[in-house]
Amino acid sequence: MRSALSTLEVVRPRSLDHALEALGRSVSGERLVPLAGGTDLFVYLNAGTPPGTRYLDLWGLRELRGIRVRDGGVRLGALTTFREIREHPVLGRRFPSLVAAAAEVGAWQIQNRATLAGNIANASPAGDSLPVLMAHDAKVDVRSARGAREVAFERLYRGYRELTVDADELITAVTLPFPPARSFPFFRKVGTRRAQSISKVVFSGLLALDRERRIAHVRLAYGSVAPVTLRARRAERALRGEPLAASVAARARAALAEDIAPIDDIRSSRDYRLAVAGNLLEQFLRAAAESRARR
Ligand SMILES: Cc1cc2nc3c(=O)[nH]c(=O)nc-3n(C[C@H](O)[C@H](O)[C@H](O)COP(=O)(O)OP(=O)(O)OC[C@H]3O[C@@H](n4cnc5c(N)ncnc54)[C@H](O)[C@@H]3O)c2cc1C
Secondary structure: OOHHHHHOEEOOOHHHHHHHHHOOOOOOEEEEEEEOOOOOOOOHHHOOOOOOOOOEOOOOOHOOOEEOOOOOEEEEOOOOOOHHHHHHHHHHHOOOHHHHHHHHHHOHHHHHHHHHHHHHHHHOOOOOOOOOEEEEEEEEEEEEEEEEEEEEHOOOEOOOOOOOOOOOOOOOOEEOOOOOOOOEEEEEEEEEOOOOOOOOEEEEEEEEEEOOOOEEEEEEEOOOOOOOEEEHHHHHHHHHEEEEEEHHHHHHHHHHHHHHHOOOOOOOHHHHHHHHHHHHHHHHHHHHHHHHHHH
């Protein structure tokens, strides 16, 4: 461990209000850094690149826990772990791509500690849950001592690892509306190996057909192909109102190349990522067509 843990200050708040009040204050110009499961923060501490010396330990805050099923959807507390997501029966039925993404986050040890809000706030373009949240039109509840607000997930990132959440704000929950009737969800992560890898490309899709079997609703969300997780809006436009046909898929794939901006880095090359992103789109559309044919 390259950071001396004994020099770090950790504040354990008694309640969410206490946490927000502590987060609002700065000491010698330094604010508290929220600490949830610690699975990202400890990597930075270990590398000797901690984001601060003062931490706000959220783990004991009951207000940030729990998965609640409501009329129009599901509300997940900020501290919901990926293990809890994997094991929740309603999420398994209604949001199978979120459960599939949760199963891809590290191994069981990580899934027991890693939280949904930590994955969001860490803001890695390779975060596995992020494309699923985007494809499902998630809303993020954010609170500070100044008040509460709701942010559409797709407006959450300003740029590479930059959130529209201020330093005195906490993510308190994530809300997912139930998807449209007869919709088809999809999640796929492509990495160097089948388990425990950082994604080269991560993709989540959601589509629903109308009575004429045309695509009425479609979301295509990608990670690891740009500085932030993004929706492939040109490709979505190429699909909306069209039938699930190979020629339509080919047009959407061509449009996708305009939506994404992958780079060469240590994990992969731009060309490979472009090819994989297109393959995943076609795989999704084929799987949706096959699922429709079986009904
Ligand atoms: C071995 C290993 C494997 C991993 N594999 C994967 C993987 O396959 N896929 C993947 O996506 N990630 C992976 N990760 C990364 C990590 O586990 C996830 O990003 C996790 O969800 C982070 O959650 P956490 O609760 O541990 O966050 P923490 O480490 O506690 O915090 C992460 C960041 O979020 C901020 N934060 C936390 N909670 C809040 C809140 N409520 N409001 C505002 N800010 C907050 C913190 O200040 C910090 O900046 C891996 C990590 C390790 C160590």
